[in-house]
Amino acid sequence: MKSPPLLSPCLSWKRMAGIFFLPFISSGFAPRFKQEENFMLGRAHPSQPRFNWSHLTPLELKNRSVGLGTESTGRGKPHFTLEGHKFLIFGGSIHYFRVPREYWRDRLLKLKACGFNTVTTYVPWNLHEPERGKFDFSGNLDLEAFVLMAAEIGLWVILRPGRYICSEMDLGGLPSWLLQDPRLLLRTTNKSFIEAVEKYFDHLIPRVIPLQYRQAGPVIAVQVENEYGSFNKDKTYMPYLHKALLRRGIVELLLTSDVLAAINLQKLHQDTFNQLHKVQPVRSRQPVNMENLPINNGSGQSYGLVLYEKSICSGGRLRAHAHDVAQVFLDETMIGILNENNKDLHIPELRDCRYLRILVENQGRVNFSWQIQNEQKGITGSVSINNSSLEGFTIYSLEMKMSFFERLRSATWKPVPDSHQGPAFYCGTLKAGPSPKDTFLSLLNWNYGFVFINGRNLGRYWNIGPQKTLYLPGVWLHPEDNEVILFEKMMSGSDIKSTDKPTL
DSSP, X not given: OOSSOOOOOBOOOOOSEEEEOOOOOOBTTBOOOOOOSOOOTTOOOOOOOOOOOTTSSTTTOOOOSSOEEEEEOTTOOEEEEETTEEEOOOEEEEOGGGSOGGGHHHHHHHHXXXXXXXXXXXXOHHHHOSBTTBOOOSGGGOHHHHHHHHHHHTOEEEEEEOSOOOTTOGGGGOOGGGGGOTTOOXXXXXXXXXXXXXXXXXXXXXXXXXXXXXXXXXXEEEEEEESGGGTOOOTTHHXXXXXXXXXXXXXXXXXEESSOOOOOOOBOOTTTGGGGGGOOOOEESSOOOGGGSSOGGGTOOOSSEEXXXXXXXXXXXXXXXXXXXXXXXXXXXXXXXXXXXOOEEEEOOOSSOEEEEEEEEOOOOOOSSGGGGGOOOEEXXXXXXXXXXXXXXXXXXXXXXXXXXXXXXTSOOOBOOSSOBSSEEEEEEEEEOSSOOOEEEEEETOOEEEEEETTEEEEEEETTOSOOEEEEOGGGOOSXXXXXXXXXXXXXXXXXXXXXXXXX
């Protein structure tokens, strides 16, 4: 990697691996055993005997019939069994969708080298069905390839398929298009939600069936739902999911993870917003929240930012509900901020008609609690000045995904000074050697925004920290030239540098 990379500013946007200890089996899905009550602090216990599990690996265990189960000794201590043999699960989590596919084998081998015999992984619904009815199990989302690779390396698999996975993921892994209908109740037997679940299962579960233990695959257990005990809004929801999995052919041990027993800028350049006309297709009488924008084949927008534009000819008290943070402009001059705690803003009296522009950023949806039901982003509700509703908005979607950058490349890019104010896109070139390695990017003197390398999102940067560098996998780099695009909300910095060590 050549350092520092060259950046020519041009105008024109948790867990990868972690220890996982198997939760207790959910009541109703498999037998439970009462633990002895003699686990007193300081009391000595006989050391556990060592077990030889060398024959209990996916490649070695040929004769299969009973799979993962539970038994209890005469003293009442429960334990797991695999094909009738006493079996202790040492599980580590690797989320295939968060690790570059080229690194899957490396990460799985490292997990095995640490002494683990099982890998657990979530299945993110929002990534596999990004648009309603459009499913993706390719590339970095190739679940089957990941599971089979784990088996080849000698690891069993505990699969934790979504609906909801939590996983420090936007909306807990639920697709944002579910929020289009305010009557749809997430994680319940609400008819609209169940219909969406059924269609998702119809695509997901047939891929899982041949990966099961009794089909000579490595999947020894499947999670029914994640952490529903703390949500618990519908008593019939878990039994429904249980039956939905069984009738599609899931025969391995079913479990649930509930009772864990272990372990600001002042003005913009004149042409800043003109570039947005080259981006993306919306005009609406009223503002439309992100999830209900008529884009992506009717599935709305999931991430990024939305710009709402309307011509106004008088000032007064502006009121709007913006989620999460909105910058408000008159033409190219910023006049204030709106957020969930600040819904009002004074617009000065106008001599001539001006453009009111409201740029709203989605800073992420909560992934836990009943609050997930109310995580629509953008402007929700009407926009008014002096209690008079505004109508006739032009709305621009800045979704910041691969297809967005394809459209963005057709925009006219212009050189800018060393320091430039305003929400703006910046493009540049990062030059790499013939065999690029993993590196970390340091955004020197930049303020707040997002970094993309060859169309891949590396994440947010913010000058207040705590994270000062962004991880860039070497496999995402091309030898020689690589496209770098930044979306900076406040003021441009001077350059970008790569470093071998992160600053976290």
